Amino acid sequence: CLFYIPRRRLSINLRNLNILFHYPNFFGTIQSFLHKYITSQALFHYYKSKIEFVDDKIANQLLAKKFFSLEFKNCLKGFIYAHSINKINKITFKKIREIGRLDFLLNSKVISVTQTKKNKKYKFNISGYDKVSLKENGLSDNEIHKILEYKSELKTKLKIQEEDIIVNTKIDFINKNISISDTKISFHSPSGQEFMKIKEELFKEGILTYDDAYKLAFRYIKDLNIDFKSISSNRFMYLFIDEMQDCDKQQYILLNQVFDENRVIVQRFGDYCQAIFEQPEEELDNLELKKIYKINNSLRFGESIAKVLRTICMEDNADLQGNINIPSVKPKLILFDNPSNVLPKFTELLVNTRIPEMGNRSILEIANYKREIDPLHRINIKACGWRSDTDNHSSKLCIKSYFPSFEKEIAKQDTDKDTFDSYLKLNIKYTPKDYANSIISGIIKFLYLSNITNNGKRFNVNSLLDFFQNKSPNIKNEFLGKVMEWVIQLSNKNPENKSFYDIKSDIYKYITGHLLPIFKVSKIQDNSKIFFLEESKIQKSENKLCNVYSKNNVDVEISTVHSIKGETHVATLYLETYYKKKHDSERVHEQFKGQPYNGNDRDSISNLRVLYVGMSRPRYLLCLAIDKKHFKNIDSIYLQNTWDIVEC
Numbered sequence: 001c002l003f004y005i006p007r008r009r010l011s012i013n014l015r016n017l018n019i020l021f022h023y024p025n026f027f028g029t030i031q032s033f034l035h036k037y038i039t040s041q042a043l044f045h046y047y048k049s050k051i052e053f054v055d056d057k058i059a060n061q062l063l064a065k066k067f068f069s070l071e072f073k074n075c076l077k078g079f080i081y082a083h084s085i086n087k088i089n090k091i092t093f094k095k096i097r098e099i100g101r102l103d104f105l106l107n108s109k110v111i112s113v114t115q116t117k118k119n120k121k122y123k124f125n126i127s128g129y130d131k132v133s134l135k136e137n138g139l140s141d142n143e144i145h146k147i148l149e150y151k152s153e154l155k156t157k158l159k160i161q162e163e164d165i166i167v168n169t170k171i172d173f174i175n176k177n178i179s180i181s182d183t184k185i186s187f188h189s190p191s192g193q194e195f196m197k198i199k200e201e202l203f204k205e206g207i208l209t210y211d212d213a214y215k216l217a218f219r220y221i222k223d224l225n226i227d228f229k230s231i232s233s234n235r236f237m238y239l240f241i242d243e244m245q246d247c248d249k250q251q252y253i254l255l256n257q258v259f260d261e262n263r264v265i266v267q268r269f270g271d272y273c274q275a276i277f278e279q280p281e282e283e284l285d286n287l288e289l290k291k292i293y294k295i296n297n298s299l300r301f302g303e304s305i306a307k308v309l310r311t312i313c314m315e316d317n318a319d320l321q322g323n324i325n326i327p328s329v330k331p332k333l334i335l336f337d338n339p340s341n342v343l344p345k346f347t348e349l350l351v352n353t354r355i356p357e358m359g360n361r362s363i364l365e366i367a368n369y370k371r372e373i374d375p376l377h378r379i380n381i382k383a384c385g386w387r388s389d390t391d392n393h394s395s396k397l398c399i400k401s402y403f404p405s406f407e408k409e410i411a412k413q414d415t416d417k418d419t420f421d422s423y424l425k426l427n428i429k430y431t432p433k434d435y436a437n438s439i440i441s442g443i444i445k446f447l448y449l450s451n452i453t454n455n456g457k458r459f460n461v462n463s464l465l466d467f468f469q470n471k472s473p474n475i476k477n478e479f480l481g482k483v484m485e486w487v488i489q490l491s492n493k494n495p496e497n498k499s500f501y502d503i504k505s506d507i508y509k510y511i512t513g514h515l516l517p518i519f520k521v522s523k524i525q526d527n528s529k530i531f532f533l534e535e536s537k538i539q540k541s542e543n544k545l546c547n548v549y550s551k552n553n554v555d556v557e558i559s560t561v562h563s564i565k566g567e568t569h570v571a572t573l574y575l576e577t578y579y580k581k582k583h584d585s586e587r588v589h590e591q592f593k594g595q596p597y598n599g600n601d602r603d604s605i606s607n608l609r610v611l612y613v614g615m616s617r618p619r620y621l622l623c624l625a626i627d628k629k630h631f632k633n634i635d636s637i638y639l640q641n642t643w644d645i646v647e648c
């Protein structure tokens with residue numbers, strides 16, 4: 001998050017703080033600053049287009065679609081094919097024996113072999129033979145069936161591999177090359193020209209990935225030799241950056257190119273001990289060397305949780321102080337033989353753990369009350385772990401060990417849906433803004449089906465709001481007010497107790513009675529009406545909360561640590577998982593014994609950051625689940641004084 005204050009406005013009346021959020025100040029994310037001030041100008045300068053979407057999912061879907069529509073003989077298609085097939089067609093001798101006789105497979109050109117200094121390497125070919133030629137070469141029907149079955153599997157893997165390569169291809173405008181797989185090719189090479197043709201078609205449509213947005217911005221700054229440092233230094237005196245530890249490399253580069261720290265006072269807010277997202281380590285190291293003012297007291301949790309986090313940290317955190325007004329209970333260490341018993345035990349602790357300072361209410365009672373008064377009634381009891389899966393280490397722990405139906409990522413918003421109902425579906429990952437954007441996206445599709453566009457292009461959320469703003473600020477404000485009203489009503493409970501269909505009816509009346517007249521449209525198109533009124537066949541299943549363990553009226557949301565960063569919970573269960581050859585407690589066992597970490601092992605530091613983030617989410621109750629076999633690694637007098645140990 002960025003916040004700039006101009007030089008001429010150095011004193012602010014506290015009664016007028018609202019002016020901080022408006023021109024000439026800027027308040028927003030680094031990404032939104034980039035789009036507004038640089039990428040939008042770059043896109044118009046090079047391609048005469050405006051930003052429609054900056055979204056990896058949308059841009060990559062469209063890129064893959066354009067790629068797969070190319071003719072097979074296209075040079076880019078051949079280039080990607082060559083890189084992809086080499087990654088998926090290696091075959092073991094064991095697998096060859098399962099399929100058929102090696103000499104017959106070699107003669108039929110199903111298998112090819114290369115001799116290295118040490119051994120032979122085999123590859124399975126997906127072309128150069130068919131069912132007839134296999135029969136002619138003496139292969140049995142059973143062998144032919146196995147060959148064609150394996151060939152079909154490889155073709156599926158091949159398409160997945162090709163898509164993975166094409167969507168992860170990166171453009172370097174500065175050096176005029178493209179990174180495809182593990183190879184760099186020139187813009188001017190045949191494959192490079194074909195790739196740039198596809199990408200530039202998307203740029204002309206205003207569709208970018210986040211990486212594209214940065215690359216175009218840096219290209220624009222270099223080509224036009226723009227001195228952004230002078231411009232920003234003349235306008236702004238202060239720059240405040242929140243969550244600095246989560247900035248990636250491109251964001252660091254952008255900030256360094258745009259702001260002169262000798263002329264602009266830069267204040268960074270963040271905690272490098274919580275830097276669990278991808279970022280350049282050298283920049284984190286630099287943050288530690290800068291002049292630092294530490295905030296050592298927590299407003300979230302009490303002393304009992306703070307005590308744990310003084311050593312479960314990438315550095316000595318002895319000065320951390322809990323909030324004396326938060327009656328956090330003593331953390332619970334759950335030891336298990338079977339990970340499937342952990343969540344039932346956690347729900348039992350939620351029911352039975354009481355806080356005398358809060359009227360002797362249980363953790364569950366406190367959570368239910370806070371969920372009731374939350375406008376969106378979101379789940380505030382969560383279980384989290386580092387790794388959702390173990391990458392073929394079936395005997396090792398991951399989130400799925402505790403909750404087998406866990407889905408790593410629930411997509412926030414699909415780009416297009418068949419019915420308006422689908423835009424109103426419940427999703428535990430949605431913030432109020434996500435709900436609002438989903439409703440607005442549904443309205444945009446209704447307008448599009450009614451032939452209402454933005455100069456021939458479909459509106460997006462920003463362009464629709466800009467359109468209303470230009471018509472009248474009152475129209476925009478009224479529209480956003482109605483959207484937020486529907487957001488609250490669509491939550492699990494709403495103050496007016498309206499049904500889903502009553503809310504949907506209100507939205508339909510608003511669109512037809514208020515929005516369509518703004519566009520001077522009176523007749524409702526049949527396809528618009530069908531889109532809005534048709535019930536979603538999967539509405540009920542979509543409204544079922546995913547990644548939620550429910551038992552005896554207790555809901556526990558299951559998440560990765562990365563997805564709950566920044567949240568505050570009533571209670572949090574940290575699930576031990578396996579990553580890079582060790583489980584959490586095996587890697588940082590001394591920190592559980594009360595010993596501060598002072599090493600420089602990158603894996604240990606990463607593990608401690610993840611543990612710190614996950615275990616600093618709860619306000620009242622922290623639980624940690626560890627396999628009994630690992631307990632001996634961490635057992636100590638300090639641990640027994642810090643945790644209540646329970647078994648399941």
